[in-house]
Amino acid sequence: MPDQATPAERLNTISEQGLCIGCGLCQSVAGPDRIQVMKNQEGNLRPVITGELDDLIVDQIYDVCPGTHVQGMPSSLIDRDTKMDNVWGPWRRVVRAWAADPEIRFEGATGGVLTALASYLLSTERVSFVLHTKTSAKEPAFGERHLSFNQADVFEAASSRYGPTATLIDINDILDRGESFAFIGKPCDIGALRNHGRYDSRVQELVKYWLAPVCGGFMPTPSRIDTLRRFGVEPEDLTGLRYRGRGCPGPIRIETREEHRDIHYLDFWGEDSSQWSLPFRCKICPDGIGESADLAVADSWPGGSPNRIDSETDPGTNAVIVRTQAGMGLVEVAAKDGALTIEYDQTPDDMSYYQMHQMRKKYAVWPRLQGLADEGHIMPRYEGLRLQELAADLPDETNDHQRQGARRRVREGKVGEPTPRPGE
Ligand SMILES: Cc1cc2nc3c(=O)[nH]c(=O)nc-3n(C[C@H](O)[C@H](O)[C@H](O)COP(=O)(O)OP(=O)(O)OC[C@H]3O[C@@H](n4cnc5c(N)ncnc54)[C@H](O)[C@@H]3O)c2cc1C
Ligand code: SF4
Numbered sequence: 110m111p112d113q114a115t116p117a118e119r120l121n122t123i124s125e126q127g128l129c130i131g132c133g134l135c136q137s138v139a140g141p142d143r144i145q146v147m148k149n150q151e152g153n154l155r156p157v158i159t160g161e162l163d164d165l166i167v168d169q170i171y172d173v174c175p176g177t178h179v180q181g182m183p184s185s186l187i188d189r190d191t192k193m194d195n196v197w198g199p200w201r202r203v204v205r206a207w208a209a210d211p212e213i214r215f216e217g218a219t220g221g222v223l224t225a226l227a228s229y230l231l232s233t234e235r236v237s238f239v240l241h242t243k244t245s246a247k248e249p250a251f252g253e254r255h256l257s258f259n260q261a262d263v264f265e266a267a268s269s270r271y272g273p274t275a276t277l278i279d280i281n282d283i284l285d286r287g288e289s290f291a292f293i294g295k296p297c298d299i300g301a302l303r304n305h306g307r308y309d310s311r312v313q314e315l316v317k318y319w320l321a322p323v324c325g326g327f328m329p330t331p332s333r334i335d336t337l338r339r340f341g342v343e344p345e346d347l348t349g350l351r352y353r354g355r356g357c358p359g360p361i362r363i364e365t366r367e368e369h370r371d372i373h374y375l376d377f378w379g380e381d382s383s384q385w386s387l388p389f390r391c392k393i394c395p396d397g398i399g400e401s402a403d404l405a406v407a408d409s410w411p412g413g414s415p416n417r418i419d420s421e422t423d424p425g426t427n428a429v430i431v432r433t434q435a436g437m438g439l440v441e442v443a444a445k446d447g448a449l450t451i452e453y454d455q456t457p458d459d460m461s462y463y464q465m466h467q468m469r470k471k472y473a474v475w476p477r478l479q480g481l482a483d484e485g486h487i488m489p490r491y492e493g494l495r496l497q498e499l500a501a502d503l504p505d506e507t508n509d510h511q512r513q514g515a516r517r518r519v520r521e522g523k524v525g526e527p528t529p530r531p532g533e
């Protein structure tokens with residue numbers, strides 16, 4: 110970025126260098142009269158400038174945006190009962206679990222743990238509402254931010270959405286309600302809201318529980334369009350896309366006005382998870398594992414992908430990393446009151462067995478960042494995540510391979526995106 114870049118150029122650089130994940134927070138920070146996070150010309154959610162920006166507001170955006178700044182668990186939430194794993198971060202307990210209610214377990218992405226906990230928090234009046242996401246009413250492949258006040262609302266939001274989702278697009282309006290709530294968001298959403306909390310003390314006061322699905326990323330819009338075309342569906346004909354749930358992972362249901370089609374998860378994504386198409390930001394994600402959440406909830410498939418035969422009958426079992434006192438309190442009371450079934454305790458090593466892709470990425474992030482810096486790109490500030498320590502455990506050749514790979518991607522134009530303009 111040139112030294113004399115204007116505030117607008119600085120804001121656009123986040124998207125142009127592939128760091129924006131479309132969380133919506135910059136719209137809340139600057140206001141919709143200056144920035145609107147909307148569908149851009151490539152069909153992804155990106156911030157489009159709609160008014161005058163100044164350096165002060167862009168500085169704040171750089172500090173809270175999950176593309177440019179991620180911190181681990183706030184030190185105030187780490188105490189002597191917290192154990193620390195270099196890959197998996199702070200933890201107190203790791204368990205295999207599922208929603209005790211069979212309907213929730215069936216409907217949920219994996220074993221319905223997040224839906225069960227959201228439901229439990231509302232029914233026991235521990236919070237007034239839950240901020241999370243459901244399928245977008247306008248864009249069937251996208252998610253949209255959703256507030257749940259009762260079990261029916263929570264149920265509507267069950268399952269994972271592997272499409273663009275601006276969870277924080279109106280977080281200031283939500284904080285203006287002045288009511289306590291639980292936040293369920295991807296790890297980047299959680300990190301962004303934690304960042305925002307350093308500017309707005311209402312975040313600390315009102316967000317009582319922070320719950321995250323472990324996240325390896327989602328499919329960018331151009332790849333999703335190609336994938337749907339493989340199944341004979343043009344983007345304008347799509348009326349519904351259910352990515353997961355109704356089993357584990359459950360069928361991917363593609364709907365048009367005329368028909369619906371159920372396909373296997375692996376036929377949609379591809380058999381080899383290392384080849385899955387992801388936004389660049391996800392390839393350098395330092396925290397797909399929800400390090401600053403009270404608890405993070407994952408799949409428990411050995412190796413990270415479902416197996417075709419087992420997935421026909423898999424009822425869904427989550428692996429849950431419980432990180433804070435609040436998370437421990439919630440899991441234990443929800444299990445005692447019959448909302449959650451805990452099968453048995455595990456360790457971070459089991460997480461690495463279930464989530465090899467997360468472990469590999471965590472080791473690779475630091476040299477990838479150095480490759481970006483070598484090419485004059487923004488080097489995001491990733492703090493409290495032990496990335497340099499992990500890289501130090503790798504042979505020099507491996508670090509160099511990752512670093513050079515990132516440099517090559519930049520030079521080949523695989524990282525960059527166009528300056529965001531409104532899409533159709
Ligand atoms: C983009 C993405 C990538 C993922 N990658 C991995 C992975 O690498 N490894 C792994 O183990 N698991 C991954 N998952 C998580 C997995 O699919 C399950 O969501 C997780 O195991 C929780 O299961 P559950 O049955 O408890 O969820 P459910 O009970 O179905 O609840 C899911 C909750 O997540 C919220 N949610 C769904 N989609 C989004 C979204 N896009 N943004 C914000 N919130 C959302 C919903 O509102 C709901 O509250 C991913 C999920 C997503 C959304
Ligand atoms: S990641 Fe979020 S805060 Fe950062 S530029 Fe994108 S929409 Fe804005």
Ligand code: SF4
Nearest residue numbers: 297324325326391394
């Ligand atoms: S991989 Fe990281 S950046 Fe990408 S969606 Fe998941 S948490 Fe966000």
